[in-house]
Amino acid sequence: MLAVEALALRYAGIRALRGVSLSVAEGETVALIGPNGAGKSSLLNAISGIVRPAAGRIRFDGRDITALPPWEIARMGLIQVPEGRQVFAEMTVLENLLTGRTALAGRAEIFSLDDVFAMFPILRERAGQLAGSLSGGQQQMLAIARGLMGAPRLLLLDEPSLGLAPLIVAQVFRALAGLKARGLTILLVEQNARQALAASDRALVLEQGRIVHHGPSAELARDPDVIAHYLGQGDTGAMTQQGGG
Amino acid sequence: MLAQQLLNGFVVGGVYALFALGFTLVFGIQRVLNLAHGAIFMSGAFIAYYTVAAGGPLWLGLALAVIGSGLISVLVEIVCFRRLRRSGDEEFGGIISSIGASLVIMTIAQRISDTQVLRFPFETFPVIIWRFWGLRVSALQLFMLALALALVVVLGWFIYRTAFGRQVRAVTQNERAAMLMGINPVRIHMQTFFLSGALAGAAGVLVGLAFSSIRYTMGEPFLMYGFVIIILGGLGSIPGALLASFLFGMGQTMLTAYMPSAISGLNEAFIFAALFLLLLFRPHGLMGREAAGALRGRR
Numbered sequence: 001m002l003a004v005e006a007l008a009l010r011y012a013g014i015r016a017l018r019g020v021s022l023s024v025a026e027g028e029t030v031a032l033i034g035p036n037g038a039g040k041s042s043l044l045n046a047i048s049g050i051v052r053p054a055a056g057r058i059r060f061d062g063r064d065i066t067a068l069p070p071w072e073i074a075r076m077g078l079i080q081v082p083e084g085r086q087v088f089a090e091m092t093v094l095e096n097l098l099t100g101r102t103a104l105a106g107r108a109e110i111f112s113l114d115d116v117f118a119m120f121p122i123l124r125e126r127a128g129q130l131a132g133s134l135s136g137g138q139q140q141m142l143a144i145a146r147g148l149m150g151a152p153r154l155l156l157l158d159e160p161s162l163g164l165a166p167l168i169v170a171q172v173f174r175a176l177a178g179l180k181a182r183g184l185t186i187l188l189v190e191q192n193a194r195q196a197l198a199a200s201d202r203a204l205v206l207e208q209g210r211i212v213h214h215g216p217s218a219e220l221a222r223d224p225d226v227i228a229h230y231l232g233q234g235d236t237g238a239m240t241q242q243g244g245g
Numbered sequence: 246m247l248a249q250q251l252l253n254g255f256v257v258g259g260v261y262a263l264f265a266l267g268f269t270l271v272f273g274i275q276r277v278l279n280l281a282h283g284a285i286f287m288s289g290a291f292i293a294y295y296t297v298a299a300g301g302p303l304w305l306g307l308a309l310a311v312i313g314s315g316l317i318s319v320l321v322e323i324v325c326f327r328r329l330r331r332s333g334d335e336e337f338g339g340i341i342s343s344i345g346a347s348l349v350i351m352t353i354a355q356r357i358s359d360t361q362v363l364r365f366p367f368e369t370f371p372v373i374i375w376r377f378w379g380l381r382v383s384a385l386q387l388f389m390l391a392l393a394l395a396l397v398v399v400l401g402w403f404i405y406r407t408a409f410g411r412q413v414r415a416v417t418q419n420e421r422a423a424m425l426m427g428i429n430p431v432r433i434h435m436q437t438f439f440l441s442g443a444l445a446g447a448a449g450v451l452v453g454l455a456f457s458s459i460r461y462t463m464g465e466p467f468l469m470y471g472f473v474i475i476i477l478g479g480l481g482s483i484p485g486a487l488l489a490s491f492l493f494g495m496g497q498t499m500l501t502a503y504m505p506s507a508i509s510g511l512n513e514a515f516i517f518a519a520l521f522l523l524l525l526f527r528p529h530g531l532m533g534r535e536a537a538g539a540l541r542g543r544r
Contacts, residue, residue, distance in 0.1 A: 048425060074427035086422040088415050099411045103427030150427060
């Protein structure tokens with residue numbers, strides 16, 4: 001469904017991506033993990049058309065989207081839920097969700113308003129409130145729900161657990177498991193490697209703009225190198241799993 | 246007497262609202278001041294005047310002014326702001342290039358009008374005056390108020406009740422996130438400039454009718470008043486600009502009516518002093534929020 005070929009990206013003179021290739025097939029959840037500054041967000045932003053790659057090609061459903069503007073990419077159903085939520089703070093929760101429908105652009109909806117309210121009941125309760133008044137966790141749920149309103153065929157999620165309390169992180173990942181169960185294709189970028197590996201079918205490890213490991217998530221979770229670098233010291237993943245059950 | 250002045254001030258306030266709403270709308274979405282807004286306002290008066298002078302009816306002049314000013318405003322967006330936005334230098338660069346556009350538009354108007362003060366022919370708008378409760382109201386005043394209020398209501402409905410309005414506000418608040426939702430900000434910027442220019446053009450026609458002096462420089466004091474109003478109301482705030490327009494219109498009318506004529510030249514000094522005092526106590530204006538300043542990061 002998504003094919004990224006030999007993507008290179010420079011950011012203010014720094015080589016953020018150095019020939020990254022990856023693919024995502026319909027129905028799978030692929031996790032992209034790696035340390036801060038490895039180029040994970042740069043990769044998602046290149047796929048979404050926010051930044052232009054220096055070299056390489058991005059194909060979605062066989063169509064070359066490398067040079068398309070971000071709004072056209074979103075309208076094809078390749079929708080990113082950006083890092084740090086980025087909800088429209090001075091609009092109500094409902095208005096945020098309705099704005100998400102812009103990406104439909106004539107395509108049929110996949111998730112209705114009732115669907116996302118069923119998934120995140122708190123959003124129904126807060127529908128009339130300004131998005132800026134929500135807690136961080138609620139804003140993350142709103143950001144995901146807003147993305148779903150645009151009928152994503154592939155959902156790009158950038159650090160959905162960033163800055164959230166462990167209990168809330170577990171809640172967000174439960175929601176992702178629900179989306180996966182409904183057959184949604186997901187490309188997930190996470191620093192929280194343990195959670196990301198648990199939630200995905202396949203995973204890639206990005207370091208300094210290169211993919212250094214890849215394979216089925218369950219295998220990567222047993223890889224001594226990955227364990228040493230990403231699952232080693234007491235990261236919050238273990239705690240969350242206890243907290244969230 | 247007081248009631249009459251309040252009424253007059255309210256009518257003037259309605260015209261200020263048309264001017265200032267477009268000004269604040271563009272500021273809200275671009276975080277940049279379009280200093281050609283006064284010239285666009287003037288172009289509305291010119292288009293209506295020349296339509297009437299050529300024998301056309303006033304309604305046609307008004308319609309052409311609204312559309313024409315909207316298109317001139319879009320042209321200003323394309324020429325002055327779009328390229329700068331791409332290079333990320335729109336805040337200061339945009340101010341300078343819109344001053345340039347303002348000069349170009351004014352020079353063209355100066356040439357066309359041969360630097361003359363133009364007047365709509367007598368009775369272009371029928372002179373009818375009603376009196377009730379000791380108040381004197383002209384048909385023109387009622388028309389100005391009705392048109393201003395109607396346009397303000399339509400604008401409010403557009404911005405707060407339609408999908409287009411949600412997209413405008415989304416781009417205003419977070420352009421990057423809006424693009425990720427499938428919104429084309431280039432189109433939103435153009436549509437916003439059109440609305441802004443169209444409202445200014447309508448205001449220009451009303452001012453031309455009411456004060457019967459259409460000059461190529463007529464936009465300059467309005468640009469200054471526009472500043473006062475959108476700062477008073479809170480930068481980028483639509484309800485704030487509306488409230489401030491009426492306060493300003495009435496305040497200005499009161500000053501003109503009640504100040505001894507010996508110091509009438511100081512009226513504007515009083516207005517700016519009052520603004521200064523208010524900003525000491527409410528630095529973000531009547532309805533502004535801290536975050537709404539020009540220095541807020543946009544991305």
